[in-house]
Structures are given as structure tokens and as C-alpha cells.
Amino acid sequence: MNLFQAIFKHRAQSAPAILYGQVSISYDTLRERTLTMAKAIAALGAAKTDRVAILLHDSPEFIEAFIATCSLGAIAVPINMALRLDEQRTILNDCGASVAIIEMDLCNTLLTDVSEKLRHLAKIVVVARGKIDEQSVFRRNRTGLVIHWLHDLQEEILALDKPEFPEPALDDPAFILYTSGSTGEPKGAVHRQADIFYTNETFCREVLHLSSQDRLFSSSRLPFAYGLGNSLSFPLLNGATTILCQKKPTPIVISEIFRDARPTVLFGVPVVFNLLLEHHKREQPLDCSSLRICVSAGEALPAQLGEEWETTFGVEVLDGIGSTEMLHMFISNHENEARYGSSGKVLRGYEGQLLDEHDNPTAAGVAGNLWVKGASAALGYWQRSEETARTFVDGWVRTGDLYRRDGEGWWYHMGRSDDCFKSSGQWVSPVEVEGVLLRHEGVGRIAVVEDFDSDQLPCACAFVVRQDVESGGESGSAQLERELRALAAAGLPRFKQPRKYVFVSELPYTATGKIQRFKLRQELRRREVSK
Numbered sequence: 001m002n003l004f005q006a007i008f009k010h011r012a013q014s015a016p017a018i019l020y021g022q023v024s025i026s027y028d029t030l031r032e033r034t035l036t037m038a039k040a041i042a043a044l045g046a047a048k049t050d051r052v053a054i055l056l057h058d059s060p061e062f063i064e065a066f067i068a069t070c071s072l073g074a075i076a077v078p079i080n081m082a083l084r085l086d087e088q089r090t091i092l093n094d095c096g097a098s099v100a101i102i103e104m105d106l107c108n109t110l111l112t113d114v115s116e117k118l119r120h121l122a123k124i125v126v127v128a129r130g131k132i133d134e135q136s137v138f139r140r141n142r143t144g145l146v147i148h149w150l151h152d153l154q155e156e157i158l159a160l161d162k163p164e165f166p167e168p169a170l171d172d173p174a175f176i177l178y179t180s181g182s183t184g185e186p187k188g189a190v191h192r193q194a195d196i197f198y199t200n201e202t203f204c205r206e207v208l209h210l211s212s213q214d215r216l217f218s219s220s221r222l223p224f225a226y227g228l229g230n231s232l233s234f235p236l237l238n239g240a241t242t243i244l245c246q247k248k249p250t251p252i253v254i255s256e257i258f259r260d261a262r263p264t265v266l267f268g269v270p271v272v273f274n275l276l277l278e279h280h281k282r283e284q285p286l287d288c289s290s291l292r293i294c295v296s297a298g299e300a301l302p303a304q305l306g307e308e309w310e311t312t313f314g315v316e317v318l319d320g321i322g323s324t325e326m327l328h329m330f331i332s333n334h335e336n337e338a339r340y341g342s343s344g345k346v347l348r349g350y351e352g353q354l355l356d357e358h359d360n361p362t363a364a365g366v367a368g369n370l371w372v373k374g375a376s377a378a379l380g381y382w383q384r385s386e387e388t389a390r391t392f393v394d395g396w397v398r399t400g401d402l403y404r405r406d407g408e409g410w411w412y413h414m415g416r417s418d419d420c421f422k423s424s425g426q427w428v429s430p431v432e433v434e435g436v437l438l439r440h441e442g443v444g445r446i447a448v449v450e451d452f453d454s455d456q457l458p459c460a461c462a463f464v465v466r467q468d469v470e471s472g473g474e475s476g477s478a479q480l481e482r483e484l485r486a487l488a489a490a491g492l493p494r495f496k497q498p499r500k501y502v503f504v505s506e507l508p509y510t511a512t513g514k515i516q517r518f519k520l521r522q523e524l525r526r527r528e529v530s531k
Contacts, residue, residue, distance in 0.1 A: 002165050003174075003193055004034065004071035007236045015212060017236060018060050019243045019261050025060055027239075033060065037101075038068035038165075039157040040150065044123045046099045048073035048166075049173065053097035053121075055079050055088065055106055057246030058222050061127045061150070063232055065101045066175070066222075070193055071165040074099075076175040077188070078223035082511045085110055087186075089117050091178055095188055095382060096120045104128040114145060125150050168193045176382050177225050179324045180512040188382035189225075189324045196233045198376040199328040202349040204234045207318065207332050208265065208293070212239040215290075217257055218267035219249040224512050226297050229328040230267040251279035255286050262290035269298035269513030273309055273317060274445065278467075280312065288313040293335060297322055298513045300413040300431045302438045303341035320344050321413060325397050327376045331411050341435060342410045343403075350374035352411065353396070354403055367414050367427050370403040371396045402429065419517050421450040423458050424495035430517070433460055433498065436491040442467050442480045447507050449520045451500055462498040463520050465507060477503045 001009070011017075013028035025033075046052050052069045054076060056062040062078070069076035077095045079088055081103070088110055092100070098120050102110065107126060114121060123146040168174065174193040178186040204210060218230035235242040243261045247253045254276060257263065268276075273296060280286040294309070294317040301319035309317050320332030321343045331352065333344035346352045354368030355361060362368035373396050380388035391398045402414040414420055414429035421428055430448035437446050444467040451461035466480060481501045488497040502524075508516040 002071040002168055003067050003196065004038075004165050006197065007067065008034075011239055012212070015239060016241045018063065019215065019241055020060055021245075030060065030064070034064045034067050035162060036157050037061070037064040037150075038072055038163045039160045040125055040148065041065070041068055041074065041099065041101075042072060042163045043157065043160065044099050044125070044146070044148070046072065046074045049075060050099065051075045051077050051095045051097040051176070053077045053079055053092055053095065053100040053102075054223075055081060055100060055102040055110070056127060057081055057103060058227075058231065058244045059127075059246055060244070061101070062222050063236075063242075063244075066228075066232065070174040072163060073166050073168070073172065075173050075190075078175070078177065078228070080178075080221065080223045080511050082221070091186065091188070092121060093119055095176055098122045099124070101125045101127065111145065122146060124148070170194065171379060173379060177223070177228070177324050177327075180224070180510040180514060187384055187387060189378040190380055190382050191327055191376075191378050195327045195376040195378070196229075197237075198349070198374070199229055200233055200237045202347050202374070202376070203320075203322075203329040203332060204229070204238070206347055207295075207320075207329070207334055208234065209335075210234065210238040210240050210265075214238075214240040214264045215243055215261060216240060216265045216267070217243040217245075217254075217261065217263040219254065219272045220267060220269065220298070220512060225324045225327050226267070226322060226512065230295075251275050251283070251286075255279065255284060258287050258290065264290055264292050266291055266294045268294070268296055270296055270301050270305060271299075271445065271509060271513045273301070274305055277305075277308060277312065278444070286313070288315055291315045293318065295320065295332075297329065299515065300343065300415075301340070302431075302435045304435065304439045306338070306340035318344070321399075321401065321411075323372075323397075323399055325378045325391065325399075326350075326372060326374060327378070330372050330374055330376075339410055341412065343413050344411065345409050346411070352403075352405075354405060364407060365404060367402050367404045367420075367429070369417050370399045370401045372399055373397070402427070416517075419449070421458050423460065426495055428458075428460055428496050430460075433462070433488070433492060433496055437462060437464075437484055437487060437498075440480070440484060440487055442483070444468075445507055447515045447517060447520055448498060449517050449524070451524055453499055459500075460496060460498040461500040461502065461524060463502045463504055463507060465504060 008031045011027040016024045017027045017030045018025040054065050066076050125148050173190045176188040216235045220227035231242045296319045306317045316338045318333040320329040322329040330350040331343045351373040353371050402417045402420045404412050415431045433448045434446050445465040447463045453459050508519040
């Protein structure tokens with residue numbers, strides 16, 4: 001069946017589907033609103049396989065637009081609202097979307113000089129929030145676009161016949177999700193509707209065990225594979241409630257959500273869990289009493305962080321790994337048997353293997369490049385045949401991650417394959433080194449990258465954000481460095497111990513919470529040149 005039928009079939013009509021600020025939207029109301037959105041999209045002429053870009057904050061309108069587009073047979077292309085305008089334009093041009101559903105505040109920015117900067121876009125639906133001054137909104141937008149305001153179309157759209165939601169063929173593309181760009185230019189992974197149902201039957205059923213009483217909140221946004229499952233498919237396919245917030249998920253915002261919406265499931269990334277702990281200790285106690293489970297992904301969850309969270313709040317954090325290409329998790333920890341420092345075990349419905357640099361299987365306990373197989377794998381990358389051929393091979397997907405597996409079936413993330421390096425002829429995992437150093441109470445955040453010593457031999461360098469960056473000055477950093485060197489010497493073999501420590505006020509992250517280590521390597525090269 002299509003996504004519309006799967007979500008709204010046999011649902012309790014009055015049950016809350018979405019909590020959005022002070023507004024509660026029932027499944028029945030969401031169904032009617034989604035039908036209205038589908039009529040609007042169909043009225044613009046969006047046909048099967050046409051790309052429909054969605055540039056909306058996390059909101060009911062985003063969910064309506066995504067469900068409607070996929071169910072009509074068109075291809076939804078969610079685009080991160082936090083990207084720079086040039087990055088958003090790049091994705092719009094790459095996917096070739098002729099129709100877009102956008103926030104009103106993008107009209108005078110993204111849509112400026114459309115004929116020059118957006119080659120394919122022809123029709124838009126504008127979602128307005130608050131007072132509208134159409135003349136002001138388009139004072140610099142003389143584009144020739146066909147522009148509709150969603151609020152002005154209500155009566156006209158309601159008069160239209162219910163749109164046809166066709167049964168999707170097995171390999172019909174339904175949506176394109178762009179990778180976060182942590183290791184290079186974003187690529188569009190093309191997924192089917194069936195992929196959504198598969199992740200619901202695997203990770204969601206095996207790990208989350210949702211009921212209609214659950215309320216899910218995700219700090220990761222809807223345009224990303226992780227956030228799309230967390231905030232759309234998992235809650236709505238299981239009759240639960242999704243909690244949406246268009247504000248940036250700062251610790252203050254999340255603490256207000258905990259207080260007002262009382263989520264039972266929290267999805268985050270390690271940096272968010274760390275910030276929430278810091279907020280709890282320094283600013284205001286965090287009320288986690290409604291939570292029954294927490295889930296982490298995006299980067300490996302340091303063991304120390306998971307242990308501290310559970311000790312502080314009495315709630316496990318289940319770490320796991322997924323990818324845009326696989327849509328959601330394929331390795332995960334499970335409730336009541338979490339092993340901190342590990343990504344968990346391969347989920348039912350997936351297979352994993354580790355291969356060396358020559359694509360030969362590695363021995364037990366030896367690190368290798370992770371390949372995964374499962375029915376949620378993307379069809380490939382949008383209009384990138386060479387990269388598709390390198391990543392999708394005989395049903396397997398190259399993840400780009402370095403892992404090791406122990407004899408009990410637990411998988412340990414060593415880092416991105418491009419981020420790991422050899423020192424003294426042996427592999428150094430940035431994640432392993434960071435896990436040791438994070439146990440020092442003076443460290444807030446840390447990232448380890450490859451550097452080179454005076455003989456131009458590879459070694460580790462640690463970028464450190466102190467727990468309290470505003471006190472201690474240079475002398476405080478010098479003392480912390482001495483203590484970190486002693487900690488590394490006690491817990492790591494010599495070739496893994498950082499030779500250099502660089503103290504910074506912040507680390508560079510992608511919008512999905514992944515450390516952009518390539519920027520730190522660039523910073524090292526810049527510092528070397530400036531000497």
C-alpha cells in the first residue's frame with residue numbers, strides 16, 4: 001500500500017498524531033489536511049516521478065507534504081532549512097524539482113533571481129505562519145514563477161475530487177534524501193515507499209516496541225533519514241504521537257518540550273546528549289521522568305557519556321548506526337542489554353560484513369570496512385552512476401565506516417574509514433582515543449584527527465573543547481594537557497596517544513551532529529603553513 005493508506009488505515013480518529021507547540025492534531029484532522037495538501041500538489045500538475053522539493057520547518061505541513069507527495073507517485077525531496085542558500089539551490093538544481101513547497105520567509109532569499117540560479121523550479125506553494133504582506137514578501141521577487149498561497153487555496157482545493165493514490169510498484173522512487181556532507185558534497189539517495197515500511201518492521205519493531213501511548217521527540221530534523229523515521233514514519237505507522245518543534249533544539253528548548261509535551265522516547269546525537277547533561281548540571285535540572293528510552297546515532301556514543309546519562313537520569317541510551325543510504329538503523333543496542341562503547345548487534349533483516357582494503361573478509365576482532373545488506377537500501381544516488389556503482393555492489397552497501405566485531409556479535413565503531421589512519425603501521429581509531437580522553441572531567445568535547453610529526457610520520461592530534469572554556473586561561477589548558485597526556489599513556493598504546501593537543505572553543509559539526517574532521521585537518525595544514 002502507499003504511505004497515506006498505511007498511516008491512516010485503522011487509526012483511532014481522535015487519537016493525537018502531532019503535538020506542535022500548544023496545538024494537538026488528531027489522526028482524523030491530519031488525514032484531512034494531508035488530502036488538502038495532496039490536492040494542492042496535484043493541482044500544480046506534479047505527475048509521477050516529478051520531484052517536489054519540501055523546504056519547511058519541522059511542522060504539520062512538512063508531514064502533510066511528504067505523505068501527499070509520495071502517495072501521489074511523485075518524488076519528495078526534503079531540504080534542510082539550516083543549509084546556506086547556495087547549498088539549498090545546489091540541491092534544488094541537482095534534483096531538478098519543478099514544484100516546491102516553501103516557508104514564506106524564503107521568498108525574498110531563496111527565490112531571488114530564480115531564472116539565473118534555479119534552472120528547473122516553475123511552481124511553488126507558500127506556507128505562511130503569521131501576518132502576510134504579499135507585496136512586501138515579493139518586492140524583490142520578479143521571477144515568473146507560478147505562486148500559490150496555501151491558505152488562499154483552501155476553498156478551491158476542497159472542491160476538487162479526492163486525488164488518486166496509486167499502488168506503488170516495487171522499485172518506484174518515492175523520495176530523495178541528501179547525505180549530510182560530512183565527508184564531501186551531498187548526494188541524493190533515492191528511496192522507495194517500501195523502504196519506510198521495512199525500517200518500521202526492523203528497527204522500530206525490534207528496538208522501540210512502540211504503543212499508541214508513546215510520544216516521540218527527535219532533535220534531528222525531518223529532512224534527514226534519522227529524523228524522518230523518528231518523527232514521521234515510526235510514530236505515525238504505529239498510532240503513536242510525534243512531537244514537532246521548528247525551533248533549533250537547544251537545551252532550553254528541549255527542556256521546555258520535556259516539561260510540556262512529556263515525551264516517552266528521545267532521539268538525539270551524542271553532542272545533544274552532552275549539551276543536555278551540561279545544561280542539567282550548570283543551568284537547570286532536566287526533568288526526564290517521562291522518558292522510557294533514549295536513542296543515539298549520527299556519531300558513535302562515547303561510553304563515558306552513555307554511562308553518565310544513565311547514572312544521572314536512570315534511562316538507557318541505545319546507541320546504533322544507520323545511514324542515509326539504508327534509511328535508518330541496521331545495527332543497534334537493545335533495551336535492558338545496552339553495552340556502552342558498542343553500536344550493538346546487527347538487526348534482524350540485515351547482514352553485515354567487514355572487508356579489508358582489498359575487499360577480503362577480515363579475521364575475527366580485526367578492523368575492517370563495514371558493508372551492510374538489507375531491503376531498505378536505496379536504489380542508488382540521483383544521477384550519479386559512478387558513485388552508485390562504487391557504493392552499491394551486488395546487494396551490499398559500502399558504509400564508509402571502519403568497524404570491528406567481537407566473538408559475541410557486538411560491533412564497535414572505529415570511525416569513518418576516511419578518518420582512521422595508521423601510525424607505526426597500525427590502525428588508529430579516533431573514536432577509541434576520544435573515548436579514553438573524554439573520561440577526564442575537564443573535557444567537554446574532543447575530536448582526534450591525523451597529524452604528522454617533525455619527521456612527517458603520521459600521528460594523532462586532539463582538538464579539545466574544555467568543560468569550562470571561559471576559565472583557566474593558557475595555564476589551565478597547559479595543566480589539562482599534562483593530565484590528558486598521562487591519561488592517554490595509562491589507557492592507550494604509544495602509537496595511539498596524541499602527540500599534539502589543540503584547545504579550541506568549539507568543534508565544527510554538520511547539521512546532523514557529525515564532527516567535520518576534514519575541517520580540523522584543514523586547520524592543522526593552515527597552522528603549519530602560517531608558521
